[in-house]
């Protein structure tokens with residue numbers, strides 16, 4: 697039998713206190729972790745599904761999907777004592793493209809912003825005192841930019 701692979705990353709028994717909810721789209725995975733580090737979070741819990749935080753809006757997502765994802769988020773926030781959540785939507789998201797693509801890019805972008813807002817509201821209501829930050833992620837040439845959308849509220 698071959699020896700097990702040993703990661704360079706050390707194991708830390710304590711849970712991270714930040715949860716990032718974003719799309720499974722691997723073109724953004726490393727960049728999201730880089731943003732978290734930039735914000736001072738060496739480690740993060742992650743909840744990744746196609747569509748990311750869009751799944752937390754039960755008014756626009758499929759009800760069963762939304763229910764499952766909402767319960768997963770609540771489980772992590774309570775069980776791991778999460779104090780801060782990052783919600784990230786990205787341009788060109790395949791989930792939104794398949795659901796709303798026929799309605800055009802402007803409609804899709806608007807729906808993503810609405811979903812981020814609804815997701816943030818749900819989480820704040822369910823977990824008073826929690827910090828929620830929203831981002832819109834865009835590829836620009838070879839770069840990935842994160843626009844913070846927090847200016848309008850607490």
Ligand SMILES: [Zn+2]
Nearest residue numbers: 719721789790
């Ligand atoms: Zn996506």
